[in-house]
Amino acid sequence: MRYSALSIIKNGLTGNKGWKPVWREPDPKQHYDIVIVGGGGHGLATAHYLSKKYGVTNVAVLEKGWLGSGNIGRNTTIVRSNYLLDGNQPFYEHSMKLWEGLETDLNYNVMMSQRGILNLAHSDAQRDAFARRGNAMLMSGADAELLDIDAVRDMVPFLNFDNARFPIKGGLLQRRAGTARHDAVAWGYARSADSHGVDIIQNCEVTGFTIHDGKCTGVQTTRGTISANKVGVCVAGSSSMVMAKAGMRLPIESHVLQAFVSEGLKPTIPGVVTFGAGHLYISQSDKGGLVFGGDIDGYNSYAQRGNLPVIEHVAEDMMALMPFLGRARLLRMWGGVMDMSMDGSPIIDKTHIDGLYFNGGWCYGGFKATPASGDAYAHLLATDRPHETATQYHLDRFARGAMIDEKGAGAQPNLH
Amino acid sequence: MIIHHPLLGPRDASEFVHLGDATLLSRPDWQADDAIAQFHEYLYQRENPAGEYRELWYHEQGDRSWLIITRNTLTHEISSVELARDVARKGSAS
Numbered sequence: 166m167r168y169s170a171l172s173i174i175k176n177g178l179t180g181n182k183g184w185k186p187v188w189r190e191p192d193p194k195q196h197y198d199i200v201i202v203g204g205g206g207h208g209l210a211t212a213h214y215l216s217k218k219y220g221v222t223n224v225a226v227l228e229k230g231w232l233g234s235g236n237i238g239r240n241t242t243i244v245r246s247n248y249l250l251d252g253n254q255p256f257y258e259h260s261m262k263l264w265e266g267l268e269t270d271l272n273y274n275v276m277m278s279q280r281g282i283l284n285l286a287h288s289d290a291q292r293d294a295f296a297r298r299g300n301a302m303l304m305s306g307a308d309a310e311l312l313d314i315d316a317v318r319d320m321v322p323f324l325n326f327d328n329a330r331f332p333i334k335g336g337l338l339q340r341r342a343g344t345a346r347h348d349a350v351a352w353g354y355a356r357s358a359d360s361h362g363v364d365i366i367q368n369c370e371v372t373g374f375t376i377h378d379g380k381c382t383g384v385q386t387t388r389g390t391i392s393a394n395k396v397g398v399c400v401a402g403s404s405s406m407v408m409a410k411a412g413m414r415l416p417i418e419s420h421v422l423q424a425f426v427s428e429g430l431k432p433t434i435p436g437v438v439t440f441g442a443g444h445l446y447i448s449q450s451d452k453g454g455l456v457f458g459g460d461i462d463g464y465n466s467y468a469q470r471g472n473l474p475v476i477e478h479v480a481e482d483m484m485a486l487m488p489f490l491g492r493a494r495l496l497r498m499w500g501g502v503m504d505m506s507m508d509g510s511p512i513i514d515k516t517h518i519d520g521l522y523f524n525g526g527w528c529y530g531g532f533k534a535t536p537a538s539g540d541a542y543a544h545l546l547a548t549d550r551p552h553e554t555a556t557q558y559h560l561d562r563f564a565r566g567a568m569i570d571e572k573g574a575g576a577q578p579n580l581h
Numbered sequence: 582m583i584i585h586h587p588l589l590g591p592r593d594a595s596e597f598v599h600l601g602d603a604t605l606l607s608r609p610d611w612q613a614d615d616a617i618a619q620f621h622e623y624l625y626q627r628e629n630p631a632g633e634y635r636e637l638w639y640h641e642q643g644d645r646s647w648l649i650i651t652r653n654t655l656t657h658e659i660s661s662v663e664l665a666r667d668v669a670r671k672g673s674a675s
């Protein structure tokens with residue numbers, strides 16, 4: 166399916182009846198070179214890079230529901246590369262570069278909008294920590310600017326600067342960060358992978374793995390048994406449940422994260438703003454709705470819905486930072502199941518079972534990682550070697566004491 | 582979520598903090614030959630079930646007791662609440 170201004174006008178005038186499906190709906194074949202389990206952002210991106218960049222086209226993506234039903238269609242769409250640690254920052258900067266070229270690569274409008282992210286600092290110590298983080302970002306080739314109070318005031322004059330308890334002391338700005346349209350990212354990757362010959366099979370749940378003598382040779386699904394040379398799992402919040410079918414326990418807990426959208430307002434907030442004293446991040450969508458969220462609820466959950474205490478916390482943060490939003494009404498809210506890892510960083514690795522690969526532990530931050538995760542996973546599946554920006558994302562790093570713990574919070578998923 | 586505290590009755594979940602799997606009550610023997618492997622399992626590897634889950638909560642904004650709560654992670658429904666010290670005494674944390 167191709168789009169043009171002319172096709173939009175033509176279809177608009179003829180009742181929008183001329184649109185065609187964007188990808189095929191094939192039945193599963195008996196064998197594939199590579200089977201990808203999970204048709205979220207990461208699974209679809211992996212299929213795209215496998216087929217386009219690494220030349221492996223006999224590939225299937227098996228998705229238990231419909232494309233976009235998981236976290237790829239539930240996130241607050243923030244894209245950034247402002248990490249601190251060596252294991253993470255080069256990977257996220259690689260992702261940012263891929264985002265910058267994504268629309269050309271896919272020939273699809275993913276509404277990538279580099280409107281910037283501003284992390285606010287509320288104490289001298291926090292500002293110093295931001296200076297250090299900014300330097301780490303610069304060293305990875307990313308952009309970072311440390312703003313003083315006046316520069317923050319110029320940019321976002323509407324904030325409550327004189328909050329007695331959490332005064333604003335400055336901020337860390339990444340101008341290349343921003344937002345992208347989450348559904349379009351899934352659809353763009355799906356369309357591209359499909360056009361390179363990948364079979365995208367929806368309503369196909371993987372119920373087990375075929376494993377003999379320590380080698381995985383395929384999967385059992387609700388649509389029959391499929392054999393494969395390699396199986397790559399990337400099922401985000403369902404990671405523990407799916408890998409348990411291969412007899413594995415993971416350094417992961419599933420937690421719920423909520424997101425909120427207000428009624429449409431006139432342009433108010435220019436980029437993404439985060440409150441450094443509580444947990445709030447907020448941006449405004451092109452339709453005018455404020456898109457915002459806070460922390461995970463803090464207890465294990467597969468429910469895809471959260472509870473009131475977090476909503477209250479997020480609303481309080483918003484009133485502390487932007488009191489003028491007090492009369493905006495909440496339009497929608499929902500939850501997604503996060504694969505929270507034990508150090509807050511992801512895993513892209515082989516398993517101890519030959520032919521079985523695992524990608525997960527993305528916590529609340531895997532949307533920005535979608536392109537790099539797809540590229541690195543495709544690289545690993547195609548070559549059996551980790552991508553140069555993803556060399557530390559090993560499953561056994563906890564046993565070796567090689568954690569990548571950005572927050573230094575320890576083995577406590579609800580604190581990351 | 583309302584947690585029915587065995588001593589204090591129904592309390593809002595926001596008074597509590599969540600620690601994690603109730604098996605954390607049974608610390609491995611540090612003198613065992615495979616203590617390193619056991620502690621790796623204990624600290625980092627999780628069952629993470631979808632369904633019934635026994636977990637440790639701490640009543641931080643209340644009487645500071647540790648509780649073991651059995652909760653369904655698919656529905657958030659709580660089916661039992663026990664004092665962790667009672668469970669530890671009975672030796673049935675896992």
Ligand SMILES: Cc1cc2nc3c(=O)[nH]c(=O)nc-3n(C[C@H](O)[C@H](O)[C@H](O)COP(=O)(O)OP(=O)(O)OC[C@H]3O[C@@H](n4cnc5c(N)ncnc54)[C@H](O)[C@@H]3O)c2cc1C
Pocket residue numbers: 202203204205206207208227228229230231233234235236237238239240241242243244369370371372399400401402403407422423424458499500501502503527528529530531532533534
């Ligand atoms: C509310 C919220 C806000 C967020 N905000 C941000 C943000 O601002 N920035 C950011 O970077 N990240 C954010 N994230 C995180 C990000 O959305 C996720 O980390 C990322 O989408 C996970 O990867 P995915 O897209 O592949 O996951 P998913 O889309 O969840 O894909 C996994 C897929 O696997 C499928 N699956 C599961 N089990 C099986 C099975 N047995 N067989 C076949 N298929 C199966 C599922 O149906 C699902 O479609 C947010 C998440 C949430 C919930």
